[in-house]
Amino acid sequence: MAKTTNVLSDIQLKRWVAKGEPVAKSDGDGLTFTLSKGGTAAWVLRYRSGGRRKELTLGNYPDLGLAAARERARAHRVAVDEGRDPAAEKQEQKTRAMAAWTVRELVTDYRGKCLRGGHLAPGTIKYRDYDLDDVVLPRLGSRDVHRVTTSDIVSVLIGIKRTWTITRRIRTTLSQVFDHAIALQIIPANPCAGIKLTALKGPRPPVRKRVMLSEEELRKLLPDIEVIGMENALAFRILLATCVRTSELVKAKKSDIDLDNGSWWVPDENVKTRSGFSVPLTPTVVGWFRELVELSGGSDYLLPARQERRRRNKGGDTHVAATTLWAAICRAFDRREIEVRRFTPHDTRSTAKGHLRNLGFSREISEIALNHVLVGMEKLYDVREEIPERRVALEKWAGFIVACEKGEPSPAPAYNVVSLRSAA
Structure with a gap:
């Protein structure tokens, strides 16, 4: 009995594509029209070689029309009849080309x-x-x-x-x-x-030790921090008070900041771990944010690029470089305008963590304040976006920063604050 071939028509193909539902329709003698869930239409030749079922993709529709697909399938069927394996030959050609x-x-x-x-x-x-x-x-x-x-x-x-x-x-x-x-x-x-x-460059140089600025150093640094410029000083205060990474702050968009409700959302793409998180903003920090918003003008960014060249290179409105704050701090050190140990913007995180512990907050709370990933059962079960303990800790920490800047007494340690584990 003769095989049934040339079953399909152009009208049918166009109708299936327009409908957009996955299909696999045979034109006869192994030639099959397929349409995937993603909307990709293709021609596949199904055949047997060495007792095993094989498939060979001939091309996509409509780039490869019905008549051309039949012609191409016919040529490959001749190869199959000769005992060859078109799919294997295609892979060999691809491998040779890549080689x-x-x-x-x-x-x-x-x-x-x-x-x-x-x-x-x-x-x-x-x-x-x-x-x-x-x-x-x-x-x-x-x-x-x-x-x-x-x-x-x-x-x-x-x-x-x-x-x-x-x-x-x-x-x-x-x-x-x-x-x-x-x-x-x-x-x-x-x-x-x-x-x-080690064979090429020798031993690895010692890793720079993180700096935790002492209370005495903060009381020297903060009253005169505006030597690095008003915008940089506000950014430094926010960096210190919120415990975020420098890159997370410089990339901040004003649309992610809710000053009325004291909250800032750091989106996935700005986070080292690729997992966005919410930063509670204390009233003091909200005030610093408002000043930066006013200084930012019509930019979408809290810290817009200050040089036309950077905006031009980035194709328009963009944020300052991640090194901008560090460069300003370095210049102030070089001019001997900062009279504490040399530090980097990232040292604001180690400074914050150390003082949070000194203020009586548990290790878990200090880790949460820095958006470090919790371990064990805390990581598994504590999936809150808004963590009240974090807000309490950051409020206390912001009060400590303000006290250092204004020369006021430090707030009393919060020794009654319990850890997440003991509170569970």
Whole structure:
């Protein structure tokens, strides 16, 4: 009995596409029209090879029309009748083509499939892009992937003359790119394997110890903090009082701040952990926010870029750079206008944590104030967005900051504040 073929019509295809529901309709002799939930229409040839069922995607509809799909399917069926496997041949051709890739082609594929997958923080993507564009592609871009050796990687890492930490980051970027090549079966092993930074750069320099500014230092620093500029001084006070990271503050949009209700939402994309959180704002901190809002003019950002060049490079309205506050503090130190130990904006977090503990708050509450992830059962069961204990702690901490700035007595420690565990 002859096989039924040429079952479908153009009218049917257009009707199914317009309806948008998933379908799989046979045109006969293995040629099948498919429409996915996502709305992608494609032609698939189904056949058997070596006793196993196989599928070969011929192309997408309407790029590949009905008549062309039938013609292409007919040619592949001839190959099947000759004992060949079209799907396997297609994969072999693809593998051979990838085996001839240059590092530049590999990087393009890595960026599309791995770097933009949505699981990396924006800051990580930024640094990976910088490493690829500034280091990897200029030095290795034209090289065939399978010809890159460990010696080539060592030469790159030595030749860039970067710090120990930056060199380690670039090695990680290179390693991930060549891991991608292994996954694609372009190379059997990673040329970055076995490279030790201690052999190239010596021992890792000591990690800088975090600074906790003492009460005495805060009483020296805060009354004259406006030597770094009014906007920077307000930003520093907010950074200190809210315990957030510098990047979370500089990226803040005014639309995320509810001053009437004393709340600031830090969205996922601005957070290191990619999980947004709510920051309670005490009346004192609300006042500082209001001053910054007034200074920000018509910008969407609380801390808008101050240089036209940065706005132009970013395509319009944008926020100040994450290093702006640190640069202002460094200049004040260089001018000997700050008479305390050198610190960075991030040291505001260690300063806050230490003083919260001194003020009588538990370790858990101080961790919550810094938006550190809880562990154990607290992490599992405490899923509140608004945590009253955090507001109480930040109110006490803001009062301490104001007392230091105004030369007033410090608030009494809150030794009656209990931990989350004992309160449960």
